[in-house]
Amino acid sequence: MKGLLLCAALALTASAQVPYDLIRKGPGNDWLTYAGDYAAQRHSPLAQITRDNVPTLVPKWVYHVEKSSHLEATPLVHDGIMYVTDSNQVHALDARTGRRIWMYLDGQAKRSDVNRGAALLDDRLFFVTSDGHLVALNRKTGAVLWDKEYADTKKGEFATLAPLAVRDRIIVGVSGGDTGNRGFVAAHAAATGEQLWRFYTIPEKGKPGSETWGDFDVQWGGAATWLSGTFDPDLNLVYWTTGNPWPDFYGGDRKGDNLYSASLLALDLDTGKLKWYFQFTPHDTHDWDAQAWPVLLDIPIEGRMRKVVVHANRNGFFYVLDRATGEFLRATPYVDQLTWAKGVDAKGRPIVIPDTDPTPDGRLACPNIRGASNWMSPSFNPATGLFYVPTLEGCDVYTSSTKKGEPMKGYGGTGTAPSGDAKFYLRALDPRTGKKRWEYPMTGLATMWAGTVSTAGGVVFFGDDDGQLVALDAKSGKHLWHFYMGQPLTASPITYQVDGKQYVTIASATDVFTFGLFEPAVSVPLVRERVEP
C-alpha cells in the first residue's frame, strides 16, 4: 500500500515537474528556458498557426505589470502556467487567461533594474534580484525555498539576466562592467544555492591572459557577463559571452587584447574550467560587448557537417566557430555600414583599419554603440535553414579622454553621439554561407530591444521598432500580420500551446500580450457561487 502511494505521488510529481531531460528536448507545447532550448535556436515545433491562417491572429489577453519601467523578460511556460519577471519580482499567470496565480516580490532588494527572465528546473523557479541574489521559488505557489547573495553591490555588481538551469545547477553572470567591475560566471547548486564554481572573465595577475592588460588593474577591467548562455549536453560545455573592457572608450591604459573581454567562453559544466575562448574584438574601444546569443547549430560547412556556434556580434561580423574546439571557421559582415575593420584574418582576428579608435574630438565609426545586433534574441528555422537576426545599420561619433577613470563612478572614458539616422532590419542569414537571403526593413527610432521566435508553421514572429508584433513568412520574408501594442518593445516573443491551442506572447513596456487564432465567443453561463458562514 505504502509502495502504491509512493508510486502515485511520484507519478503526480513527475507530470508537473520540469526535469532536465525535458528542457534538453527543446520546446514542445511549453517554453522551458529563455532561448527555447539549450542551443538558443528559439524554434518551436508548433504548427497550428501557419503562414496561411496567421492573418486571423487576434489578442487573447493582456496582463499589466504595475509600475514596470519596461519589461525585458522572455516568459516561460509549463503545465499551463506562464512565468514573467520584472525588477525583483515574478508573476505566475494562467497561460490561457492571463489571470495571476501568484506573485513574488522582494521588497528588500537594494536596487531596481530590468530583469530578463527566469529559469525552471524540476519543481522550482529561479531568478535573480537586481542586487544580485539568486532566488529559488516553489513553481506552483511562489513560496521561497532559498535566497543566495552571489553578487556584491558594493563592488558595483548587479544582475539583470535570466539564469540558465542545467542538470543540477543554476548558472548566473553579473552586470556592471561599464563602471569597471570584473565579470564572472558562476554555477550554484539548484538544491541549496551553494556556489559550485566561479570563473572570472579577466585572469588575475600572473595567470595566462593577464599579460594582455599591461599594467592595468584587472580588478576593474569590466568584461561583464550580463546575458545568459547556451549549453551543449554532449560536449558538457556552457557557452557564455563577455562584455567590453573598461574604460569603454579609452584603451590607452589597458594596452593589449584585454582577455577575455568581448569574447565567447566555453566552460566545462562540472568544473567551470575554460575549455576554449574566442575573442571577437580584441582591445575594444567602441563598447561592443559580445553579448549576443551564441546559437548552437549542426550544419554543413564547406561540404562537411560541423557542430558550430554562430554569433551575430555587435562589431558587425557574423561568426561561425567549431563549438567543440573554438576553431574559427568564418566571419562575414552582416551590416553594410562597417568602417572599423576591412575583414578578418585566417584566425578570425579583425584586420583593423588604422585611426578608427575614439579621439577627444570624436571619430565616426560604424556600427554604432548599440552594435549591429545586441542581446535581442535571434532564431533559427531548420526547415528554411535561415537564421533570423534583428540588425541595426547605424554609425556614431565616438569620443575618448585620457582622464583616469574611477571605477563605480559611471565613467566610461567618455562616449558617443549619433551620426545620421540608424535603421533596424530583420535579416535572414544563411549560416552555411554567411550570406543574407532576405531582409525586412523597419520604421522607427532605432530604440527597440525586441527579438524573434521561429515556428514550424513557417512563420517568424518579431517585435519591431514601432511597438508592433510582426509575422513574416519564414521562407520569403513576406509580411503576413502585425499588431500594434502602443508601447515600445524591449523583449522577445515566444509561442506555446495549452489545451490544444497555440498562442504567441510578447511583453511590451508594461504589459504581457498574448495572441491566438480567432474563435467566435461562446456564452459562459454564470455558476452558482455562495459563501459558507
Added chain:
Amino acid sequence: MKTRLLVFVMTALSAVPAPAQDQKEPEDVKNPLAGQVAAVTAGKQLFVEGCSGCHGTNAEGGRGPNLSQGDLIRGATNRHLFAAIKTGVKGTEMPPSALPDEKIWQMVTFLRDLTSPAFDSHVAGDADAGGGLFFGKAGCSTCHMIRGRGGYLGPDLSNIGRARTLPQLQESLVTPNAKITEGFRGVTVTMRDGKNISGVAKDNTNYAIAVLDAKGELHRLLKQDLREVVFRGKSLMPADYKQKLSSDEIGNLLAFLSRQSLRPPDLKSDSTAGTKEDSK
C-alpha cells in the same frame, strides 16, 4: 514620493508648515535609547498609562490615530516624534507632556519597536521553542511553508519577520478572521460530473477559477465546467490558538516568526531617515 510622504507625516505630527521642496531637512537627532530593551518596556508602560486612553492599549487607535500601522510613526523623524509628544500637536487634541526627556525617549523607543518589522522588534520568547511548535504541536506547517518546509495552503512565511510588524503577527495568530489575504480564501468547487475539489482560490472570475489543493496541485478550472463554487466565510487559519496554546507558547511562536528573514540584518540600511540607529 518619499519626500512628499515624509513632508505630509511631519505636517500631521507637528502642524508646522511643510518646508519648501528645495529646503534641506536638518539631520535627524539620535534617539539615545534606540534599541534598548529596557526602554521599550518602560516606554510601553508609559504609553499604557498616558496615551492608551486616546490611541488604544495596543496603539490601534481610538479618539487618536492608529499608531501601530501605516507610516505615521515609521515615516517620522526622531525629532518630530519627540516634539509631538513633548509639546503636543497644535490644532489637535494631542496635549503636551510634562514628562522628563528620558521618559519621552522611552516612548519614542517603544513606538519605533511597535512599528518596525517584527524582525527588528524586541520579542520576548524562545524562538527555538517556537520553531518546535510551528513544525509540531501547533500545526502551523500543515499549511504554511518556511524555506520549502511545510504545506501549501497558507501564505509562505519565510520572510514574515521582515514583512510584518509584531502587532500584525499577533493579530494574524490570535484573530485570524479579521483579514483573509486575497489568494488564500478556502473554497470547494463542484464539477459538472459531481466531483469536488477543495483548497484555496488563487484567482476567481466569472469565467475561470484557480484552486490550489492541500497536496500542492493547482487546478485551473473553467467556470463552464463547474456546477457550484462555495467559499469559506472564515479564514482557514484556526481561530482557537488563544485556547489551544498558553501565552508563553504564543510568545515563543511570535519570537520564532519574528526571526524569519530571507536576508541577513543590514546594518547599513538606507531606509527612512530616523530609523537608522534603530536597526539591529
